[in-house]
Amino acid sequence: MVKNEHSSPGDLDQLYKDYCRYVAAILLRIGGRRGELEDSIQDVFAEATAGIAQVRQPEAIRGWLATIAVRVARRTLRRRRLARLIGLTPSTSEYESLADPAASPFDRALLARLYRALDRLPVDDRVAYVLHHVEGETLDAVAALCGCSGTTAKRRILRARLALEELLADD
């Protein structure tokens, strides 16, 4: 196994500096909640700290971190769904602050509608859809990040799209 450059504590700091913004962007675009972002970032790098020595190729670190970020995002979304099921319904007003501050009120509202609609999708469908249509990942990359087959990824993305079309049309 090749020891990569980020295995020592000083280099783990460098890992954080190199990839924190990248990880944060993935988490926020999947989850949509700024209030959860910092916790999720901590979760990702805590996992990364534990597992970095296992990464065989230094050039694979970026993709590996993205995989952890997706896993953390899914966990967070599942926790949210469970909270809704037991009657702890979180506020969705946070979605209004997702868009760029310079965005028009219409755009801010539209983006908030998208994320409220995403909240109503199965977690796996949501994650696959956001990875493909927001993050711009290929189907193969989505499958790798989600730990599923290409066919499954494609099916989740299509299911999500159909549901979102209906939800956004109804609002």
Place this chain on the structure above:
Amino acid sequence: MTEPSKALERALELGRTIEPRLGAQDLERLQRQIRDRSAKARLGTPMRFAVVMAAAALLFAGSREAWLRGTHVEAVAAGAPTAVAAAVSSVSAPAPPGRLPSPLVLSDRSRVQPRDSGTELSVVEDSPTNVRVKLTRGRGHFEVAPGTERVFSVLAGGVEVTVLGTVFDVEVVADRVGVDVERGSVRVNWKLGAAELTAGQSGWFPPLVVDERRDTPPRAPGPPAPAASSIEASTPESAQSLLKQADAARAGGDAALGAQLLRRVLREHAKDPRASLAALTLGRLLLTELHRPAEAAAAFAQVELHAPGSPFADDALAHQAEAWQAAGQAAKAQQLATSYLKRYPSGRHARHMRALAESE
């Protein structure tokens, strides 16, 4: 798959522009929290068990805030983070000799890759409207993500390169900044001027100012002299003119011609104050563009030969060590690195030279 509706498509466009908006202080605080958390994870299960039980108790008590905070329960039990001084994210030297530092990936997935192990880069600003990266030393490769409205700028010396969705290189050599555009277009600003470069174009900035009246002898009236189409023209040319031609050759992608012209400066104008700069530029060209590290080392050695105590001397000595390393002459590289550290213990290249001197 069929195309999404307009509302969904617009919403997705907006989704692609979502930015974390994490400032330097946020990043610093998070880093400390991650370190604290990793340290506590090594304490073992008793602490973690207590935290989990606390979380469960809060859950059964029906506390919405505690549940939604998730790992905040852990953070609360561990104590509040302390305030920290602001810091700037950076990619800096040294990487282990022979290896490049890791790339810097920004929140919009723009990437900044140092081109050599001595490159120093730092992110000055990363906000939804502006990204500013400072290149203090060396060469950086910039891949700016398209499709965003952010202004992406690279600051190098007194030069600012501004882009929108493009791929380009910026290099600092002594007091000159080289810009090489692979895709898209950039605007280059310096104190006394500006220029735009598109894909395939490159240049060194600030550009050399050629004062023909000062550098070339006046021509007697009569038919114009034949154009100097060969570098072996019999008419001697000024150092300024040769340097300008070398810049143009490099900008046009002809590194070999550029090297020949720079050698002419060293041969025909050895006493010119710009000879040491020519030697430094020649060394960089041989090392990074023509991949002839042994010749590059020889060129770097000429910097001090032409101008003892030159302001470029510390750069030249460090690059000479790097060139010998690249040429596979590790012993020579270490010897020069050691010399550098003796002469410039706090020099700009000291960290990198220390790593080189101590490498096996």
